[in-house]
Every structure is written in structure tokens, then in C-alpha cells.
Amino acid sequence: MGNTFFLIFDIIAIIGLLIYFIYPRWSLNRHAKIVENEEFNRLIATSQLIDIREANEFRIKHIHGARNLPTSQIKQSINAISKNKPVLLYEFGRPSQSRRIAKMLKKEGIPEIYILKDGLSKWNGKIK
Numbered sequence: 737m738g739n740t741f742f743l744i745f746d747i748i749a750i751i752g753l754l755i756y757f758i759y760p761r762w763s764l765n766r767h768a769k770i771v772e773n774e775e776f777n778r779l780i781a782t783s784q785l786i787d788i789r790e791a792n793e794f795r796i797k798h799i800h801g802a803r804n805l806p807t808s809q810i811k812q813s814i815n816a817i818s819k820n821k822p823v824l825l826y827e828f829g830r831p832s833q834s835r836r837i838a839k840m841l842k843k844e845g846i847p848e849i850y851i852l853k854d855g856l857s858k859w860n861g862k863i864k
Contacts, residue, residue, distance in 0.1 A: 768838035768849035770831065776824060776852045777861045783822040783850070788837055799826065800862035807833045814844055822848035829855045 771779070780801060787794050787802040794804040805813045817823060823846055825834045834851045841849055852859065 767842040768825070768834070768851045770851045770853050772853050773858070773860050776826075776850065779822060779824055779850055780861075783824045783848075784817060785824045786817070786826075787856075788825055788827050788833055789856075793828065797856065797863055799856065799859060800864045802826075807837060810837055810840070814840075817841065817844075817846065819845050819847070822850060824850050824852070826852035826859075827855050829857045831855070 780799075785799060785802040787798050787804050788807045788810065789798075789804070790806045790808065791804055794802075794806075798804070803816075805816070823841060825831075825837055827833055830853070831851045838849045838851060856863075
């Protein structure tokens, strides 16, 4: 009886850990596609490029052609984003805030959303 309890507990714990680590990636893939520098750079010409960092960070350095819509203000600026063109999101490093923003944009009816995999920190294209 005691061993059965611990076995069931272990199985539930393992399932919980799997969900904890797999769900965020799966959820993000439903809302946006994470792309490498090369594809992101190729998409810039036909898309809306949005830097979601705060304005002071944007002023220091950003990808050439990007608009700054900080995470803290994106809800108020949602109407400034066209639903007819793909949206490219990036932040400084690996996507963390981009996940939440992509989910919100998808709910607002934006069909194509791409996120720069390693962010501005590993960007090798044009910067300003």
C-alpha cells in the first residue's frame, strides 16, 4: 500500500514537471513562430517590426526600421498594429515578454506573428 502511494506520487510529480517545462513552448508555438536572424531579417521588408523594450532601451540601440511599443504600453497601442501585415517582435534576449504579447496579439486577430529567437543581443543585421 505504501509503495503504491509513492509510485503514484512520483508519476504525478513527473507529469507536473513535464507540463511545467513543455507547456510554455507549446503555447508559444500556437501564437507565434520563433525564427532565427536570417529569416527575421528576410521578413522585415514585408512586416511590422516591433521592439517591445522600454523607450530608454530603444533609444540606445534597436533594429533598423523598428517601432517601439513597450510591453507596458502595448495594450493602449494595439490599434496602431495592422492586422493585414505580419508582426515581428523582439526584445533584448531570449523571448520572455514576447510570449505574452504574441498571445495578446493573436487574440486581437493578428494572424502572423514572428519572434526573434535570441533577441537584439544576438542580432547580426542592421541596427540604429
